[in-house]
Amino acid sequence: MAMKKMKSSGAKSTGSGKKNPYISVLLPVYNEEENIDLQYSKIIEALKPLKKTYEVLFIDDGSTDKSYDLLKKIAAKDKNIKVIKFRKNFGQTAAMSAGIDFAQGEIIIFMDSDLQNDPADIGRLLEKINEGYDVVSGWRKDRQDKLFSRKIPSRIANRIISKVSGVKLHDLGCSLKAYRSDVLKHVKLYGEMHRFIPIHASWIGANITEIPVMHHARQYGSSKYGIKRTFKVILDLITVKFLGSYAAKPIYLYGGFGMLMMFSSAISGIAVVLMKILKGVDMSGNPLLLLTVLFILLSVILALMGLQAEVMIRIYHQTDEKSNYYVKETFNVKK
Numbered sequence: 001m002a003m004k005k006m007k008s009s010g011a012k013s014t015g016s017g018k019k020n021p022y023i024s025v026l027l028p029v030y031n032e033e034e035n036i037d038l039q040y041s042k043i044i045e046a047l048k049p050l051k052k053t054y055e056v057l058f059i060d061d062g063s064t065d066k067s068y069d070l071l072k073k074i075a076a077k078d079k080n081i082k083v084i085k086f087r088k089n090f091g092q093t094a095a096m097s098a099g100i101d102f103a104q105g106e107i108i109i110f111m112d113s114d115l116q117n118d119p120a121d122i123g124r125l126l127e128k129i130n131e132g133y134d135v136v137s138g139w140r141k142d143r144q145d146k147l148f149s150r151k152i153p154s155r156i157a158n159r160i161i162s163k164v165s166g167v168k169l170h171d172l173g174c175s176l177k178a179y180r181s182d183v184l185k186h187v188k189l190y191g192e193m194h195r196f197i198p199i200h201a202s203w204i205g206a207n208i209t210e211i212p213v214m215h216h217a218r219q220y221g222s223s224k225y226g227i228k229r230t231f232k233v234i235l236d237l238i239t240v241k242f243l244g245s246y247a248a249k250p251i252y253l254y255g256g257f258g259m260l261m262m263f264s265s266a267i268s269g270i271a272v273v274l275m276k277i278l279k280g281v282d283m284s285g286n287p288l289l290l291l292t293v294l295f296i297l298l299s300v301i302l303a304l305m306g307l308q309a310e311v312m313i314r315i316y317h318q319t320d321e322k323s324n325y326y327v328k329e330t331f332n333v334k335k
Contacts (some may be wrong), residue, residue, distance in 0.1 A: 050122070
């Protein structure tokens with residue numbers, strides 16, 4: 001059983017003697033002007049009773065509406081509100097990555113900015129963190145979304161992900177999660193990997209749990225996700241499985257495929273010889289066998305090229321410290 005960590009007193013000090021906030025709440029924003037003011041009010045209403053120092057970071061992911069203007073007005077009145085604006089839309093993973101980079105809190109909490117996550121659950125996430133967990137994931141047990149386009153695909157995807165990754169969570173897609181910052185600082189995000197952060201954390205030995213959280217139907221604006229997201233999740237899962245199981249020992253995968261191809265070649269070769277001996281079929285004129293071999297080789301080559309490319313892009317981001325986002329301007333932010 002993992003040992004429980006000591007509870008924090010509330011904030012940690014920087015080298016200059018200035019205390020960092022205990023809680024950092026991060027919210028990616030993309031065209032949510034109708035939700036901004038109410039979202040801010042609900043977050044502050046939830047944070048103040050906790051009696052912990054906090055900061056709230058809104059990451060504007062290239063919004064084309066008035067979201068950024070509204071956020072600047074709020075930040076001008078409340079110094080605990082920090083705003084980061086991207087030069088263009090880089091996606092949710094990039095927004096979450098920027099939030100991690102700029103966050104100063106000991107506990108980092110992610111949530112959506114569409115009012116479907118309830119800030120009232122923040123206190124419950126912190127209670128679980130204080131029990132000694134490194135990651136507390138929200139579970140939208142009573143999810144308020146469309147059944148066929150959102151809920152059913154999500155359930156299927158979550159079961160597949162849990163089975164493949166070994167991280168037993170009911171709802172990896174729920175944005176409402178709490179992390180210890182020292183865990184997140186070791187997680188490198190790129191592509192569309194934000195939904196797999198708990199899996200990345202598990203690779204470094206994080207202690208993970210989940211709790212049911214409230215979920216509300218979207219009242220304003222429109223969802224940025226569709227059914228095609230499910231297919232992206234499956235493709236990303238293949239990458240996650242490869243990185244988790246074979247990134248440090250790719251020869252096991254490449255060698256395994258090689259041995260399989262060698263075995264298949266032996267079987268097909270024996271079949272061709274037997275067809276020649278028993279039925280007199282011309283070995284050099286067997287188009288079905290040649291076509292089958294060609295398709296097998298092409299599929300294997302393409303699969304291995306795709307996996308190799310994933311390893312290369314991972315090395316690219318980790319060794320050269322390349323950013324997957326570019327900031328246009330910030331408000332109340334010091335780094």
